[in-house]
Amino acid sequence: MLFASITCNTEEIADLLATGLGEAGVTTEVKQIFAVDAAELSGYDIVALGSYTWMEGELADECLALYHALDTVDLSGKLGLAFGSCDAAYSPYGAAVDLLDDKLRSRGALVAEPLKVPVWPGPDAKERCVQAGRALGGRRAA
Numbered sequence: 562m563l564f565a566s567i568t569c570n571t572e573e574i575a576d577l578l579a580t581g582l583g584e585a586g587v588t589t590e591v592k593q594i595f596a597v598d599a600a601e602l603s604g605y606d607i608v609a610l611g612s613y614t615w616m617e618g619e620l621a622d623e624c625l626a627l628y629h630a631l632d633t634v635d636l637s638g639k640l641g642l643a644f645g646s647c648d649a650a651y652s653p654y655g656a657a658v659d660l661l662d663d664k665l666r667s668r669g670a671l672v673a674e675p676l677k678v679p680v681w682p683g684p685d686a687k688e689r690c691v692q693a694g695r696a697l698g699g700r701r702a703a
């Protein structure tokens with residue numbers, strides 16, 4: 562579970578997803594995306610990538626190194642999920658999540674529905690994040 566987050570909203574989503582994965586019996590490591598080498602991802606069954614969206618639909622700068630390095634990593638046979646905090650006051654809404662989703666697909670991961678959460682996750686969104694983690698963990702077990 563890798564994330565980029567400035568004001569901690571995407572980090573909180575990552576933690577909630579990890580809670581759901583844990584409930585499904587999946588041990589999860591949550592790390593800042595800039596601190597991870599893309600080649601390390603080969604050692605995991607599930608790859609979840611999160612980013613806030615920045616200036617007119619851009620991916621967080623902290624994601625860029627891993628995002629480009631993924632072009633050399635085969636993720637086939639793995640489950641994937643893209644997620645992030647987004648704000649409908651900006652356009653395009655959550656475009657960074659779409660970029661991560663496209664990347665995971667292009668590298669062969671079997672991806673779940675991308676998880677876009679409006680700004681700070683309130684109670685309903687929190688439950689949606691935990692549920693998404695549970696569902697992802699359940700798919701691995703299936």
Ligand SMILES: Cc1cc2nc3c(=O)[nH]c(=O)nc-3n(C[C@H](O)[C@H](O)[C@H](O)COP(=O)(O)O)c2cc1C
Nearest residue numbers: 566567568569570571613614615618647648651655
């Ligand atoms: C200058 C600026 C540009 C932004 N651009 C977008 C955008 O294009 N699309 C979007 O959905 N959200 C956009 N946002 C909203 C952020 O993604 C949102 O504040 C998010 O909660 C930040 O996540 P974080 O707490 O994980 O850092 C922008 C925010 C700022 C301050």
